[in-house]
Amino acid sequence: MWTICRKELADHFNSTRFLLLFCLVFMVALISTYMAVENIHKVLEGHTRPSHVFLLMFTTPGRFFSLVEFVAFFGPLLGIIMGFDAINRERHLRxxxxxxxxxxxxxxxxxxxxxxxxxxxxxxxxSLLLLLCGMGLIALGVVPGGEEIARLGVYLIISMAYLAFWLGLAILFSILFRSLATSALASVALWIFFSFFMGFVANLAADAIRPVYNRQDIVQVMANERLAHALSLISPATLYAEATTAILDPFQRSTSRLLVVTPLEGLSLERFQGPLPLDQSMFLVWPHVVLLIALTLVCFGISYVTFMRQEIRTV
Incomplete structure (x- = not known):
């Protein structure tokens, strides 16, 4: 296994398509991070720098999106490109x-x-995370604390699981389809659906199952919103976005899109406006991380079983 792994690593790092995609990811990430740093400088000009300002570099949007949003939407392409021809390319070359x-x-x-x-x-x-951290040290002049480094480490682990899911999905399609173009199109089609259309589908399904006849009725609105949110969690992109946002933003206290707070609860929350510690943020996103890892293992497990049962001819 390790011999095949080393050979595949050499193929990945020597392939032109990987190098082109790698350079594109780095270029866009650097540009978006530079714009985010400029926005942070403008917002904090003349004000006292808040705590965890180093993490703002990863969550503050630049001209179009933040680094977290960029990895959530376009990171899967890296896994797809590396896996869509993993098996059927070997078949094609005999x-x-x-x-x-x-x-x-x-x-x-x-x-x-x-x-x-x-x-x-x-x-x-x-390498991307280390490069951007070095850029942040120079541009912001802020040294990250131990908890900020730990949050970035958790973010790295979640990102690995997220991209591993798309890699496993692309390998599955490379096993199911003999055509390289078909496996690539199937992977890209699912990426587009989960990343851009799953939210619309979840809202339409929630409106059909739990319709809201009166927008003033909190019970109906909450039932509709909770169902839409639960259906949207089918998408790995939604799981990743909610998990990483809560990890990199210590002030976020819920992953839900809608919260109903009574006056007494509002008074209670005003007493706790400080950032959450890392373990409390982990409690928020633990279901998301477990579900994301489970989807990755299930996807690779189906690929494993399918490949083991396929007939392979020598000639």
Missing amino acids: TLGKLLSQPIYRDAVINGKFLAGVITVTIVLL
């Missing part, structure tokens, strides 16, 4: 049968390919 005719277990092939993709994604995310 090397899969020759590979398995050697004393190599079949599961070592798919395990090595998936592991190589995860390692590549981790290297890209880690």
Whole structure:
């Protein structure tokens, strides 16, 4: 497995398409972070710098989007490009049968390919995060504290699980479809649906199942909103966006889009306006992280079982 993993790593880092995508991700991330830093300077000019200002660099939108939003929407393309031809490319080149005719277990092939993709994604995310942190140290002149570094570490782990899901999905389509174009189009189609249209579908389904006849009725509005939010969690993009936003924003106290606060609860909340500690933020996003990891494991498990049961001919 490790031999196949090293070979796949060499293929990834030597491929032109990976290098082009890698440079594109870095360029857009640097531009968006630079714009975010400029916005932070303008907002904080003449004011005392608040706590956790270093994390604002990752959550403050630049001209169009923040770094977290950029990774949520366009990060899956990195996993898709590395996995959409993992198996059917071997079939097309007639090397899969020759590979398995050697004393190599079949599961070592798919395990090595998936592991190589995860390692590549981790290297890209880690190098991108370190580069942006160095840029923030120079531009903001603020040294991050221990909790901020820990939050960035948790963000890195969640991002790895998120991109690993799309990598596993692309590998699954490369097993199911023999055509390279079909597997790529299927992966991109699901990415577009989950990233851009799942929210509309969830709202339409909630309006059909829990319609709101009176906008002044809090019970109807809350039932509709909760159902729409629950349906939107089917999308890995929604899980990732809510989890990373709560981790990188210590002042966020809920992942829900709508909260009903009574007057007494409002008075109680005014007493606790400080940032949440990391363990409390983890309690907020723990269901999201578990569900995201579960989706990744299920997707790779289906790929594993499907590949193990397929017929592979040597010639």
